[in-house]
Amino acid sequence: MLEVQGLHAYYGKSHILQGVDFKIGEGEIVSLLGRNGVGRSTTLKAIMGEVPPQGSILFQGKEIAGRKMHEIARSGIGYVPENRNIFPTLTVRQNLVLGIKNMRKQGRWSIDDMFDMFPNLRERADALGSVISGGEQQMLTMCRTLMGDPDLVMIDEPTEGLAPKLVEQVRELLAEIAKRGISILLVEQKLDIALKISNRLYVMGHGEIVFEGTVPEFTANDQVRKEWLEV
Amino acid sequence: MESFIFALFNGVLYGMLLFMLASGLTLIFSMMGVLNFAHASFFMLGAYFAYSISTYVGFWPALIVAPLIVGVVGALVERYGLRPVHSYGHVAELLFTFGIAYVIEEIVKMIWGQVPVPYDIPESLNFTLFAWAGLDYSAYRVFMLLVSVGIFVALFALLTKTRIGLIIRAAVSDPTHVATLGHDVPTIFMWTFGFGCALAGVAGVLGGNVLGTEPAMALQLGPIVFVVIVVGGLGSLGGALIAALLIGIIQTMAIFYDFGINAALLAVGIEIDAAGMFRDFARITTAQASPVIPYLLLVLMLIFRPRGMFGTRDV
Numbered sequence: 001m002l003e004v005q006g007l008h009a010y011y012g013k014s015h016i017l018q019g020v021d022f023k024i025g026e027g028e029i030v031s032l033l034g035r036n037g038v039g040r041s042t043t044l045k046a047i048m049g050e051v052p053p054q055g056s057i058l059f060q061g062k063e064i065a066g067r068k069m070h071e072i073a074r075s076g077i078g079y080v081p082e083n084r085n086i087f088p089t090l091t092v093r094q095n096l097v098l099g100i101k102n103m104r105k106q107g108r109w110s111i112d113d114m115f116d117m118f119p120n121l122r123e124r125a126d127a128l129g130s131v132i133s134g135g136e137q138q139m140l141t142m143c144r145t146l147m148g149d150p151d152l153v154m155i156d157e158p159t160e161g162l163a164p165k166l167v168e169q170v171r172e173l174l175a176e177i178a179k180r181g182i183s184i185l186l187v188e189q190k191l192d193i194a195l196k197i198s199n200r201l202y203v204m205g206h207g208e209i210v211f212e213g214t215v216p217e218f219t220a221n222d223q224v225r226k227e228w229l230e231v
Numbered sequence: 232m233e234s235f236i237f238a239l240f241n242g243v244l245y246g247m248l249l250f251m252l253a254s255g256l257t258l259i260f261s262m263m264g265v266l267n268f269a270h271a272s273f274f275m276l277g278a279y280f281a282y283s284i285s286t287y288v289g290f291w292p293a294l295i296v297a298p299l300i301v302g303v304v305g306a307l308v309e310r311y312g313l314r315p316v317h318s319y320g321h322v323a324e325l326l327f328t329f330g331i332a333y334v335i336e337e338i339v340k341m342i343w344g345q346v347p348v349p350y351d352i353p354e355s356l357n358f359t360l361f362a363w364a365g366l367d368y369s370a371y372r373v374f375m376l377l378v379s380v381g382i383f384v385a386l387f388a389l390l391t392k393t394r395i396g397l398i399i400r401a402a403v404s405d406p407t408h409v410a411t412l413g414h415d416v417p418t419i420f421m422w423t424f425g426f427g428c429a430l431a432g433v434a435g436v437l438g439g440n441v442l443g444t445e446p447a448m449a450l451q452l453g454p455i456v457f458v459v460i461v462v463g464g465l466g467s468l469g470g471a472l473i474a475a476l477l478i479g480i481i482q483t484m485a486i487f488y489d490f491g492i493n494a495a496l497l498a499v500g501i502e503i504d505a506a507g508m509f510r511d512f513a514r515i516t517t518a519q520a521s522p523v524i525p526y527l528l529l530v531l532m533l534i535f536r537p538r539g540m541f542g543t544r545d546v
Contacts, residue, residue: 048411050407050411068410068415069410069411069416070410070411070412070413070415070416073410073412073413074413079411081408081411085405085408087400087404087405087408088404089400089403089404090397090401097394097397098398098401098409098412098414099412101412101413103394145412148412
């Protein structure tokens with residue numbers, strides 16, 4: 001579904017991504033692990049076109065590197081950024097409606113699906129995005145992306161700063177997304193969640209991929225964990 | 232009382248004309264962060280296009296066609312002028328719109344000449360709609376008022392009740408993230424700019440035959456429109472409406488109830504020596520001070536409340 005080859009990206013003169021290669025299959029959940037600052041979030045931004053990419057990004061067989069952000073989104077990639085970009089002047093319901101790319105076509109998700117999964121959002125449907133809690137904002141950001149009916153969802157640190165109960169809700173949502181046949185590229189600090197739901201893992205270090213394997217292969221490899229993940 | 236209502240009517244009318252101009256400017260500023268110095272030039276283009284079109288096919292087709300042409304010109308200016316300049320920052324954008332204002336003014340002078348053109352009120356609306364307490368209320372002015380109120384209602388409904396309005400409001404706070412949701416933000420910017428210019432065009436069509444259609448008209452009204460959006464609050468449509476009405480009413484009342492500062496001071500028991508150093512100051516009348524009032528309001532607002540009455544961010 002997604003094949004990234006020799007991906008480079010820069011912030012000014014800083015060379016952040018230095019030849020990233022990885023792939024994600026149909027319906028697969030893949031986690032991108034690594035310490036802070038190794039380029040995991042930049043990888044997602046480069047795929048989305050938010051940071052200019054160099055290299056090849058094939059999505060469903062088509063080259064998307066260099067295309068405009070809205071074209072990449074419309075090709076079927078959903079992106080949940082790290083910083084919960086809720087539109088503060090819109091209500092919860094309006095935020096969800098904004099996520100719909102094609103009003104004429106019924107996607108895999110409806111607003112009621114979202115409200116059934118997160119009853120809190122239904123209760124606060126008419127509240128402004130600026131007044132709901134951080135946890136609710138995280139749920140809303142994820143739900144809004146799903147309203148666009150993506151085939152691949154890239155999620156950046158969805159559990160960061162959330163209470164344990166909400167972390168569990170996020171895990172359930174990720175499982176539900178996978179159940180509907182949607183591929184997931186997950187950037188996550190909490191190793192237990194990544195290990196529980198992923199089919200495969202990539203570990204990043206110094207702007208490139210330093211490990212690739214299945215969950216059992218990763219758990220059997222103490223050296224990778226010590227060298228590239230532990231602080 | 233009757234004369235007060237007449238002055239109020241004219242103040243509201245002038246205020247609504249300012250609102251028509253300011254609504255487009257505040258829409259452009261709130262979404263794109265561009266302080267479009269050329270905005271009043273699009274108002275002028277609306278008036279001139281309406282003059283030329285109405286010469287051949289009459290006022291009513293001109294009321295529709297002239298703003299459409301102005302809107303398309305605005306969209307082209309955004310697409311092929313402002314967008315390439317955007318990457319150089321807001322100062323470059325500001326200078327670009329400044330340049331466009333002069334280019335439009337010179338083009339207007341070349342095509343239509345330096346003197347005012349005879350763009351008149353249409354015959355079909357050139358009559359007294361009603362008279363009250365000896366004062367005539369013109370049908371054309373009532374029509375202007377209705378159109379401007381209609382524009383406010385339509386614009387408000389567009390921004391709050393439609394999907395495109397949602398996208399525009401979201402793009403105001405975070406255009407990048409709106410794009411990641413699959414919305415073509417640059418194209419939305421282009422048409423918002425064009426739509427804002429078209430609104431200025433409507434104001435030009437309606438105001439050109441009342442205020443006079445001449446090459447200096449943009450320069451006369453342009454700065455006041457900036458006062459409206461700053462006083463109302465950058466990006467606030469409701470704020471622009473209230474500020475436009477406030478400025479329109481205050482200026483009109485100042486002219487209508489023309490009294491000298493000396494008389495006002497006498498009323499509160501202060502007498503100024505007719506030969507003293509303040510004698511020139513005391514001779515000033517409210518009608519003379521009227522053009523300064525909006526700018527005084529601007530200065531006070533910037534000092535005491537930089538985000539304006541209803542704005543969410545500082546100037």
